[in-house]
Amino acid sequence: MYLFQEILLKYNFSDWFIFIAGLVFYFILITIFIIITVLILVLFERKYLAMFTRRIGPNRTGIRGCLQTIADSFKLLFKENIKPANAEQFLYFISPLIVFIPVILLWLIIPFTSESANYQSQISSFLFLAVLSIPVFGVLTAGCSSMSKYSILGGIRSCIQIISSEIPVSLVLVSVVIFTGTLDLNNIINFQSGIFLNWNIFPNILGFVIFFICSLIMMNRTPFDFPESESELVAGYHCEYSGMKFAMLFLAEYALTFVICTYMTALFMGGYNSPVGFYLADLFNLNNGFDYILKNIEQLFWISIKTFLLIMLIMWIRASYPRFRFDKTLELCWYILIPLAVFNLCVEIFIKYLRGIL
């Protein structure tokens, strides 16, 4: 974003115009980046699940099925938008946007590299959680506005589920923040720099497990995929959507998965520092501006590798477990995860105190 603004300076536009152009350019850059990652993610999931069940997965489009999701998205783009007759027009039209726009904002908060032009703010980890609860409204309005009983049930289920999983997540976040001392994601990541032993995951293993389970619930992934559980509610909240709107909801779900995984790597697994402490780019120590870009690329590489490992674990879980019962999940959240999160908070404070003494 800053590079773009420097170029604009040469053509002496007025400064407020430069500020807005920079933001818009970064916004477009991020959406393109999201669409690419989601395309890869969807294809990867289908191939990865196929591997587990001894199938091949899509292999007709492209060399070995690599253009499959592009073909899917084109199909969805040009599909006819069928609107249910008695659906409320405005809410029905707006809810995919309510779901999709916050997901893009989430991407702005996450620091992908040390100098990445994301939205620097002192409380970026809490800001992430705040923005994360906005898509719930989109899902609820999508469900209730399309006036079909299945989607109403789906919408209600997903909003109860996400509320009950927000609380353990924030408690675990508090424990991480206490341990690292700052709310800002960049500082949290810098706190975990160096050899991978001082990642946050090792002192805070219980917090990581709770966070992982709650993020499964938030992402609506198996074994907690109640809003669109195929065998009961046919397709849950997005069963009346087709064409472009369905593509947006589908895209938002996968983008949400990727973003929550990057957030987890940032909090627990040392976002963009390499596990071996030093960066490959330093070896070349070429002093013109080039090593700066090389370092950024390598950091980007590290954070996406760690996120991919987490996503592979999530998809592995999707392949092997049946679905939970809805009220059992709420029981799990309220009776087990929240007390555990509070216990984990005390453990963290004690470790912090111990670390302070030594």
Add this chain to the structure above:
Amino acid sequence: MIKIREVDLFENLKRKFDIRIENCPRMFLDKGNELNSVQKDMKCIVKREYSAFDEHLTDDTELKCDTELNHIKPDIYLLRVKKEDIRQILRYLKNSEEYFFERLDCMVCCDRKKDLEIMYLLQSDKYNVKCGIRVEIDKKENQIATVSDIFSNANLEEREIYDLFGIKFINHPDLKRIFMPEDFVGHPLRKDFIIQRLN
């Protein structure tokens, strides 16, 4: 081997209701003429060796079988019963410990041109024997009392018979068609139902 009192299987049943025990006669389906009754004894149906229950059946009981086939006792007994007292018989057969037919396998309805006939197939687990109760309903006033409160699986069964044969069951909970749409005319499994061949 426990010695059971020598008694005919349906003796006290006969005392209460007047039923006619029969083997199903071979030529019971008339070819246009009157129903010719017992003409030739009929090898009834599922050939099984003796079960413990049959011990007390002496050879000269009513259920006469072909002399050369007497080593195979029929495993099913067919009773011809009047239409009015079908409910008492079924309740009696179900609740009395002596027979203990507590499972109604199925109700078979057959259109014998002259009249409609329903066969209630009962099965007793304790004695491992089957009994078929046959009731004749003539076509004009095709009505019979329902049995769904004694055997609750008769509920759907009677609706199916009503749907395919048109027999109305008195005070059946909800007598509606099962297979055919509501506005379907006629009852398909009747012999006089014309099949429109569409090709």
Add this chain to the structure above:
Amino acid sequence: MINSFFNPVKELFRGLYITAKNSLKDNVTLLYPEKKKNMNKFFRGKIQYIKENCIKCKLCQRVCPSKNTIQIDKYYSINYAQCIFCGNCVEYCPRQALILTPNYELASENKNDLIFKEELI
């Protein structure tokens, strides 16, 4: 009590292990258009009519469960849309005028492609 907590977790990991173990085995799916499944000689595919052997005894018409797939008057016609490939006609034909071919690809755009007609002099 401890066992009642660690047992389910052990079972959860065992579930993951089973799916992983299955992922190493080879694929079972068959790439249909490229590699076709080889049918054995008893497979009941499309029925083939041999005119020389036929003595027009109409037995195949009488034995066929879907009543009017085979029509024998001036022509000998088999309607593959109605045929259920049960093999009755092939079995009961006295002169082996009908044989079974292992060809199962019968998709066609319009229906009357599926009607096979042969002139009977």
Add this chain to the structure above:
Amino acid sequence: MEKILTDRMRINIGPQHPSTHGVMRMIVDLDGETVENVETVIGYLHRGMEKMAETSTYIQYLPIVDRIDYLSGFFCSYAYVNGIELLMDIEISEKSKYIRTITMELNRMASHLLWLGCFMMDLGASSPFFYTFIEREKILDIFENLTGNRMMYNYYTFGGVKRDIDKENLYAIKKFSDEFVFALKDLEELINYNPIFISRTKNLGILEKECAYAYSITGVNLRASGIKKDLRKDKPYLIYENIEFNVPISENKDVQARYILRIKELKESNKIVQQCIDWLLTNLNNKNIITDVKPLTLKPEGIAISEVESSRGLMQCIIYADGTLNPYRIKWRTPSFYNVQIINEISKGYLLSDLIAIFGSLDIIMPEVDR
């Protein structure tokens, strides 16, 4: 505080729904998420099997019989063919008895495997579906080489079997049944003690003994309620006398019990298949598999009630024959027709997702219900 009066939502799990195996409509009255009343509407798949019997001869009706319960085609054709054999007093040879038993038990395994796959898909796990279908494909390949078709066999005739089992088929069956033991062990490890699966199926859909008798439920659902009733043991037909196998029953009458029983039945059938193979391998040269009955001019008379223990319960075929070429009336007593009726009794008070699990555990398929 008194219960808040919320109005009931009437949702119909309609004919087109991913988890009604076949075409069936359930009108469910929901109070929030708990099920209050389930009304089943059937009849979408009625093909008029019984009317078709009256207009076709005995030979013409033989291939149609497999389609009554297309998952276990051999059982229906055995019920029909055995009925005619009883009427005509035909004795079938020892070898064809063994061939019939082995094909029926393999068919029972195929139908249970398909049920397992669909049941797990109802509960949300997608990968067991593919593992069970891999095994099922092997059985269908065996049937294809043996009878010529994967599901519509038309393999039994009056008085025996149409074709003899040659050596390759027997070795294929032997290879399958040996490998099946390990594959089933894998499946069981994946599902049996999985805490999510246990929490989804434990004490759910309790079927009491009286209710089972009142609705004349048969098969695994009955045995899951503690009543030991299996036709293969009570009235052994074919060669079930000299084959030793046991009939598993369980006492706790819930969805999990039905699942466990079906897995045990898979193992039992595998044992039966292995015993049949040993006998068949010993006398390969005994070739008389069919007694010469002139099927085309078949004119039986009388009533015949032939029973068979199909994979879903007791299946009876009641044939009224009046000495002409066409059967006078054939009535099919199919087990799923009675299992459908108890959904309302046993699924009251459970959640919507439990209703799907209960319906899945009863192993109901719609062609049998609608005939």
